[in-house]
Amino acid sequence: MxxxxxxxxxxxxxxxxxxxxxxxxxxxxxxxxxxxxxxxxxxxxxxxAESARTEAARPLAELLPVDKATSGRRTTATGHYGKQLLVPDRQLDGRDGYYVLTLLRTDGGKALPVVRGWLPGSADSAKAPKPPAGQVTVTGTLQASETPGDNGVSAQGGLPAGQTSAISAASLVNLVPYDLYDAWVTLDTADSGMTAVPATAAADTGLDLxxxxxxxxxxxxxxxxxxxxxxxxxxxxxxVEFARDAELGILPEEPGESEGPGESEGPGESEEPGAGSTDRHDRVQEDASTPVR
The missing domain is CATH 1.20.120 (Four Helix Bundle (Hemerythrin (Met), subunit A))
Structure with missing residues (x-):
């Protein structure tokens, strides 16, 4: 079988x-x-993230490069504020607004992007508070560079001068005349008149799509x-069913196999026209030639 x-x-x-x-x-x-x-x-x-809120801030150099283990850690850096940019189309608590991003020129010679706070409405450089002058020490949460088009980060180009869509070294390299750290910091306490920007989880560490x-x-x-x-x-x-049917002699019939000889034809359809009348004529002649006794 x-x-x-x-x-x-x-x-x-x-x-x-x-x-x-x-x-x-x-x-x-x-x-x-x-x-x-x-x-x-x-x-x-x-x-x-929960432990980072209570742990002491560590120097920036100890947490670089940023990875899943160091993203979200509190860090501290010292330097002088330089060029300031705005990051439009950023939401906070369901409201539209923008980040105020200022480059901190550290003693190491590189610039660290620092988000000093968030303001509601459309990006307007006149409303953004000027950064403090002189040497400053900032304390905030370390973040990895953003990727345009990912996790809600805008990838649009053609923004007005003084604005950037993403906070990353790749996006800022053509906007500022400094060497940049491949990271950024959001301040624990925003500067006057602004709202502090909460830290986000590292990439690929959430229950996302x-x-x-x-x-x-x-x-x-x-x-x-x-x-x-x-x-x-x-x-x-x-x-198996086909093999069992074959043993019993029950095989699928080919088209036309079930029709016997002449079954598909009507009465007299197999005879040539006039064939029946010719046979009858011959029988009549034979009977006529037979002598009557």
Whole structure:
């Protein structure tokens, strides 16, 4: 009954199934591990943010370069404020506004972007408070450079002079005449007249759309594995039923096989026109020539 499994066709089907199922399970498990890793990162980021509020600020040099472990840590830096820029289209507590970003020229020779606060409304340099003069020491939360188009950061160009859409060394390098740190700081306490900007979690450490995409892909791969198993059993059952019918002599009929000779034809359709009348005429002549006794 199952000898058909040894045919070349079924060898190919079986090999495909034996390779496809482990591959689907592996890919589903990998996507699930990615989702679990993002959940762990999210939990770690929350714990880091809570501990960062109470820990002492550390010098900037000790926390660079910025990564998942140092993003969100409190830091301190000393220098002189230089060029000031505005970052439009930033929301805070559901209101539209803009950041006031000032470059702090540190003693190390590089400039550190410092978000001194947030103001409501459209970006207006006349409303932005001027930075303090002289040497200052700032304390705030260290943040990684933003990526335009990611996490709500605008990627639009053509902004007026004195504005930037993203806070990153790549975006600021053509706007300021300083070497820049690949990081920025948001002050714990905003300068007068402004609202402090809360720190954000490091990239890829939250339960964002990417995390739930991983979870969705996990389900898809496991569904694919189940579909392969289902189709294999369906083909097997169909083949077994065909083999059983063949043993019983019940085979699928070809089109026209069920029609007997002349069944598809009407009465007299197989005879040539006039054939019947000719036979009757011959019988009449034969009867006429027979002598009557």
């Amino acid at each position: 199952y000898r058909f499994l040894l045919t070349p066709r079924w060898w190919g089907i079986n090999v495909f199934v034996l390779l496809a199922i482990p591959f689907c399970v592996f890919m589903g498990s990998w996507q699930l591990s990615r989702f679990e890793a993002r959940v762990d990162d999210h939990r770690s980021a929350k714990e880091l 990417k995390a739930f995409q991983n979870l969705g892909y996990t389900g898809e791969w496991f569904v694919f594995a189940g579909f392969v198993v289902f189709m294999w059993f369906r083909l097997l059952r169909r083949e």
